[in-house]
Amino acid sequence: MPTIIDVAKRANVSKRSVSRVLAGEGNVSKESRDAVMKAVEELNFVKNSVASSMRTRKSKTVLLIIPDITNNFWSEVSRGAQIVLDKKGYSLMVANSDWQKDREERYLQLAMEHKVDAVMINAPDMDMEKVSKMVDTPIVVLGERSHKLPFPIVGTDSYKAIRKALDYVWSKGHKRIGIVLSASFDSEGTKNSTKYRAYCDWMKEKNIDINEKWVINIPLSIEGGKKLFSIWRDMDEKPSVILTGNDLVAVGFTKSARDDDVVVPDDVSLVGFDDIPLVGLMSPGITTLQKPKSEIGAIAAERILEMLDGKTVPERTLLDSLLIERESVKGEKL
Numbered sequence: 206m207p208t209i210i211d212v213a214k215r216a217n218v219s220k221r222s223v224s225r226v227l228a229g230e231g232n233v234s235k236e237s238r239d240a241v242m243k244a245v246e247e248l249n250f251v252k253n254s255v256a257s258s259m260r261t262r263k264s265k266t267v268l269l270i271i272p273d274i275t276n277n278f279w280s281e282v283s284r285g286a287q288i289v290l291d292k293k294g295y296s297l298m299v300a301n302s303d304w305q306k307d308r309e310e311r312y313l314q315l316a317m318e319h320k321v322d323a324v325m326i327n328a329p330d331m332d333m334e335k336v337s338k339m340v341d342t343p344i345v346v347l348g349e350r351s352h353k354l355p356f357p358i359v360g361t362d363s364y365k366a367i368r369k370a371l372d373y374v375w376s377k378g379h380k381r382i383g384i385v386l387s388a389s390f391d392s393e394g395t396k397n398s399t400k401y402r403a404y405c406d407w408m409k410e411k412n413i414d415i416n417e418k419w420v421i422n423i424p425l426s427i428e429g430g431k432k433l434f435s436i437w438r439d440m441d442e443k444p445s446v447i448l449t450g451n452d453l454v455a456v457g458f459t460k461s462a463r464d465d466d467v468v469v470p471d472d473v474s475l476v477g478f479d480d481i482p483l484v485g486l487m488s489p490g491i492t493t494l495q496k497p498k499s500e501i502g503a504i505a506a507e508r509i510l511e512m513l514d515g516k517t518v519p520e521r522t523l524l525d526s527l528l529i530e531r532e533s534v535k536g537e538k539l
Contacts, residue, residue, distance in 0.1 A: 207248040207249070207250045208318060209223050209224065209227075209318045210314070210318070211244075211248055211250070212241060212244045212245055212248060212250050215244035215247065215248060216237070216240035216241045216243070216244040217240065218237050218240060218241060220317065220318070221341075222237050222241065223241050224320070226238050226241040226242065227241075227245075264319065264320050264321055264322055265294055265295050265296060265322065266295065266296045266297075266298055266319075266321045266322060267286075267290055267295055267296070267297055267298070267321060267322060267323045267324070267325065267506070267509055268298050268299075268300060268312065268316045268321045268323070268324045268325070269282075269283055269286060269297055269298065269299045269300070269324075269325045269326075270300045270302055270309055270312050270313070270324065270325070270326040270327065270328060271283070271299065271300070271301060271302065271327055271347075272301075272302050272303065272304045272327055272328070272329075273301070273303065273304065273425070273426060273453075274299070274301035275426075275453075276426075276451070276453055276479070276481065277479075277481035277482060277483070277498075278451070278452075278479040278481060278496065278498050279327075281498035281499050281502065282347065282498050282499070282501050282502035282505075283297065283299055283502060284499060284502065285498065285499030285500060285501065285502025285503040285506070286325065286502035286503065286505055286506040287502075287506075288499075288503065288506075289502075289503045289506035289507055289510070290506050290509075290510075293510055295322070295510075297506075298321065300312045302328065304330075304424065306328070306330055306331060309326070309328045309331055310331075310339070313326075313336065313339050313340055314339070316340065316342070317339065317340060317341070317342075321342065322342060322343075322513060323342050323343040323344065323345075323509040323512065323513060324340060324342060324343070324344045324345075325344070325345045325346075325347055325505050325506070325509065326344065326345075326346060326347065327346070327347040327348045329348060329350075329387055330387075333346065333350075333354045333355060333356060334355065336356075337355045337356070343509055343512035343513060344356045345357050345358075345359055345505045345508045345509055345512075346358045346359070346360075347359060347360055347501065347505055348360040348361075349361065349362065349363045349364075349399050349521075349523060350399070353520070357508055357512075357518050357519060357520055357521070357522070358520065358521045358522065358523075359501055359504050359505040359508060359522045360501060360522075360523060360524070361496045361497070361501070361523060361524050361525070361526050362523040362524065362525060362526070363399040363400050363403065364399050364400075364402065364403040365403075365525060365526070366403075366478065366494045366496075366525075366526040367384075367399075367400050367403035367404055367407070367448065368403050368406075368407055369494065369526065369528055370448050370476050370478075370494055370528070371403075371404070371407045371448075372407075373476070373492075373528055373530075373534070374446045374448075374474070374476060374534060375411065377446075377474075377534055377535070377536045377537060378536050378537030379445050379446040379474065379534075379537050380411075380413055380445075380537075381416075381419075381442075381443070381444045381445045381446070382408075382413075382419070382444055382445075382446055382447075382448070383416075383419035383420070383421065383437075383444035383446070383447040383448070384400065384401070384404050384419065384420055384421070384447070384448045384450075385421050385422075385423060385425075385429075385433060385447065385448065385449050385450035385454055386398055386400060386401060386420065386421070386422050386450060387422065387424075387425055387450065401420065404420070404448075416442070416444075418440065418442075419444045419447075421433060421436060423436075423450075423454070425450050425451045425453060425454055426453050426454070426457070427453050427454075427456050427457035427460070428457060429450075429453070429454050429457060430449065430453060430454035430455060430456055430457020430458040430459075430460070430461070431457040431458070431460065431461045432457075433447070433449070433454060433457070433458050434457070434458045434461035434462055434465070434467075435461070437458075437473065438465065438467070443473065444473070445473065445474060445537055446473065446474035446475070446476065446534060447473065447474070447475055447476070448476045448478075449475055449476065449477050449478070450478060451477060451478045451479050452477040452478060452479045452480065452481045452483070452484045452491060452493055453481070454477070455475045455476075455477035455484060455491045455493070455533070456483060456484065456487070456491070458475060459475070459487065459489075459491070459533075469489055469533055470489060470532065470533050470534055470535035471535060474533060474534040474535050475491060475492070475533045475534070476491075476492050476493065476494070476533070476534060477491045477492070477493035477494070477533075478493060478494045478496065478526075479493065479494070479495070479496055479498070480493045480494070480495035480496065480527075480529050484531070485529075485531065488532075489531065489532035489533050490531030490532050490533065491531055491533045492528070492529065492530050492531045492532070492533045492534045493528075493529050493531070494526040494527070494528055494529070495526060495527040495528075495529045496524070496526050497524050497525075497526075500524060501524065504522055504524075508522070
């Protein structure tokens with residue numbers, strides 16, 4: 206079935222021009238309008254029910270692009286957003302990118318074709334300046350970024366969260382501390398990440414040398430956790446505790462450790478992030494930083510609605526995390 210992109214290519218005009226013609230808007234030359242209508246006829250392009258809403262530019266739909274739909278964190282974020290949007294008559298459409306940059310871009314293109322009213326997105330590896338040129342609807346970015354973005358941000362204060370976790374393991378006597386960052390970071394991205402900056406600042410304050418082998422970029426998933434265990438197992442000098450990036454990594458690490466007769470926390474301690482339900486049911490239970498998941502989604506949705514009403518919104522809304530202590534961190538001898 207031909208799309209607006211196909212029509213634009215055939216007519217040699219922009220997608221925006223095609224959208225304007227199909228929506229009956231002005232500001233399009235007669236030449237371009239005729240070219241679009243000719244392409245529509247030649248391609249047998251049929252507007253669907255969503256496209257018909259172009260006349261008002263209101264589909265009453267908000268798109269949420271998330272990296273991992275299997276992660277309970279994003280389920281709770283989605284639920285928080287949906288509750289707020291439902292009250293205002295908006296539907297929430299969720300798209301799972303599976304950490305794939307090309308999928309994120311494809312979803313954004315589809316969002317523009319189908320005229321969703323706004324987008325919420327978590328895409329740590331995506332160039333947001335490029336996104337701002339692709340999308341002409343309100344956007345809210347989920348998750349903190351270390352640099353200024355052209356869109357408002359809603360997330361947790363990663364800098365404070367990392368320092369809170371580090372203070373906790375320090376109180377337990379740990380000085381050999383590893384940290385997991387996202388696989389989406391290259392060496393430059395790692396240096397610029399908020400979590401890495403918090404880690405480096407804290408280590409410097411404690412006069413602890415940073416072992417770069419203990420700064421690990423892996424997928425933030427159960428499979429990533431299994432990979433982390435292999436990396437840790439093969440290290441000559443091992444950290445006594447690892448901040449795992451998220452809870453799924455801690456779950457994968459613990460499973461592989463158990464299969465290899467390595468005991469958490471006797472042989473290595475772990476601190477997760479998110480506080481998904483599973484980590485409270487495991488043995489040992491995973492000590493973690495609990496993020497206000499539903500609240501993040503709700504506030505992001507509120508920002509979207511405010512922007513749709515033409516209101517100015519804060520550039521950053523960063524929420525605190527709560528340390529949930531369980532059994533995955535063992536005290537080290539001071």
